Amino acid sequence: xNILLEATRLSAGYGPLEIIRNxxxxxxxxxxxxxxxxxGAGKTTLMRALSGILPLGQGGxxxxxxxxxxxxxxxxxxxxxxxxxxxxHLFTQMTVEENLELGxxxxxxxxxxxxxxxxxxxxxxxxxxxxxxxxxxxxxxQQMVAVGRAMMGKPRCxxxxxxxxxxxxxxxxxxxRILRQICDQGTGVLLVEQNVRQALSVCxxxxxxxxxxxxxxxxxxxxxxxxxxxxxxxxx
Ligand code: ATP
Numbered sequence: 133x134n135i136l137l138e139a140t141r142l143s144a145g146y147g148p149l150e151i152i153r154n155x156x157x158x159x160x161x162x163x164x165x166x167x168x169x170x171x172g173a174g175k176t177t178l179m180r181a182l183s184g185i186l187p188l189g190q191g192g193x194x195x196x197x198x199x200x201x202x203x204x205x206x207x208x209x210x211x212x213x214x215x216x217x218x219x220x221h222l223f224t225q226m227t228v229e230e231n232l233e234l235g236x237x238x239x240x241x242x243x244x245x246x247x248x249x250x251x252x253x254x255x256x257x258x259x260x261x262x263x264x265x266x267x268x269x270x271x272x273x274q275q276m277v278a279v280g281r282a283m284m285g286k287p288r289c290x291x292x293x294x295x296x297x298x299x300x301x302x303x304x305x306x307x308x309r310i311l312r313q314i315c316d317q318g319t320g321v322l323l324v325e326q327n328v329r330q331a332l333s334v335c336x337x338x339x340x341x342x343x344x345x346x347x348x349x350x351x352x353x354x355x356x357x358x359x360x361x362x363x364x365x366x367x368x
Contacts, residue, residue: 133160133161133162133163134160134161134196135158135159135160135161135194135196135197136159136160136161136195136196136288136289136320137157137158137159137182137193137194137195137213137289137320137322138157138158138159138192138193138194139155139156139157139158139178139181139182139191139192139193140156140191140192140193140194141154141155141156141190141191141192142154142155142156142157142178142181142182142188142190142191142192142193143155143188143189143190143191144177144178144180144181144186144187144188144189145177145189146177146186150189150344151174151177151344152174152177152178152181152341152344152345153344153345154191154345155178155191155341155344155345155346156346157178157182157322157339157346158337159289159320159321159322160320160336160337161288161318161319161320162315162316162317162318162319162320163315163320163321163336163337164311164312164315164321164323164334164335164336165320165321165322165323165335165336165337165338165339166322166323166324166325166331166332166335166337166338166339166352167322167323167324167325167338167339167340167341168324168325168326168328168331168332168338168339168340168341168361168365169340169341169342170342170364173341173342173343173344174341174343174344175293175294175324175341176293176294176324177344178324178341179215179291179293179322179324180215181193182213182215182291182322183205183208183213183214183215183291184200184203184204184205184207184208184213185205185215188201195208195211195212195213195288195289196212196288198211200213209285209287210238211288212286212287212288212289213287213288213289213291214282214285214287214289214290214291215290215291215292215293216278216279216282216290216291216292216293216295217278218275218278218293218294218295218297219271219273219274219275219276219277219278219295220274221278222266222267222274222277222278222281223266224265224266224267225265225266225267226265226266227262227263227264227265227266228258228261228262228263228264228266228269228277229248229262229263231266231277231281232248232251232252232258232262232277232280232281232284233248233284234281234284235280235281235282235283235284235285236248236284236285236286238285239284239286244284247283247284247286248284250283251280251283251284252280254280254283254310254313254314255276255279255280255310257273257276257306258273258276258277258280261273270303271298271299271303272299272300272303272304272306272307275295275296275299275303275307276306276307276310278295279292279295279307279310279311279314283314283319287319288319288320289319289320289321289322290314290319290320290321290322291322292311292321292322292323292324293324294324294325294326295307295323296308296325296326296327297326304327304330305330308330308331308334311323311334312334315336323335328361328365328366329356329365329366331352332352332353332355332356332361333352333356334352335352336351336352337349337350337351337352338350338351338352338355340355340360340361347360348360
């Protein structure tokens with residue numbers, strides 16, 4: 133299977149403060165990869181370093197085999213590496229459809245319309261509410277718009293930082309179903325998630341990040357059955 137995103141011996145932090153150290157992470161094409169870990173472990177810091185928001189201390193980031201660590205955020209985006217911001221970064225006074233359109237603004241109009249149809253097919257709830265102002269949607273629906281808008285940029289690899297934060301359980305399940313579908317269409321997804329049991333149940337591969345380092349990795353099922361997750365994350 134193709135390696136879509138590969139971080140090698142990555143370190144990053146804030147000023148002199150090193151938060152993540154020596155991280156090796158891979159996302160394969162068509163796979164849902166998850167990062168779990170306690171608060172303050174450095175998950176957000178890792179996502180920011182991968183997306184280019186935060187400069188690297190050391191290490192490399194490769195997208196489909198090409199080094200991108202010297203690329204700024206927008207160059208990484210145009211190469212297909214996209215960080216999905218939280219739903220609250222939408223244009224609240226614009227409709228769902230207008231927000232989605234903005235995600236595909238670089239595409240020719242015919243291609244944009246085709247992608248819009250695809251995205252609306254993926255998110256039936258957004259299709260129903262395409263004319264509604266984004267700011268009047270529920271938190272879960274806004275998160276869906278944010279993911280849909282990222283899809284309009286035809287990403288090769290999507291990075292999502294706790295998209296399920298504050299969502300009702302039904303919405304979380306719906307979001308995971310959609311992420312799975314996005315992977316099945318060939319996109320790679322790297323997801324930071326606090327719903328450990330649910331995330332490990334649906335993912336292909338997962339990493340456990342503790343105190344800035346990867347302390348374990350494996351398939352979701354392997355980790356779910358492992359001592360570390362059962363004790364520290366599931367309280368079993
Ligand atoms: P959470 O699940 O609570 O969001 P996290 O695993 O995403 O946690 P990070 O947000 O990456 O963790 O934070 C890791 C560490 O980096 C924390 O100790 C935090 O205080 C520190 N940190 C985060 N942002 C900054 C910043 N801008 N300046 C200095 N330290 C920061």
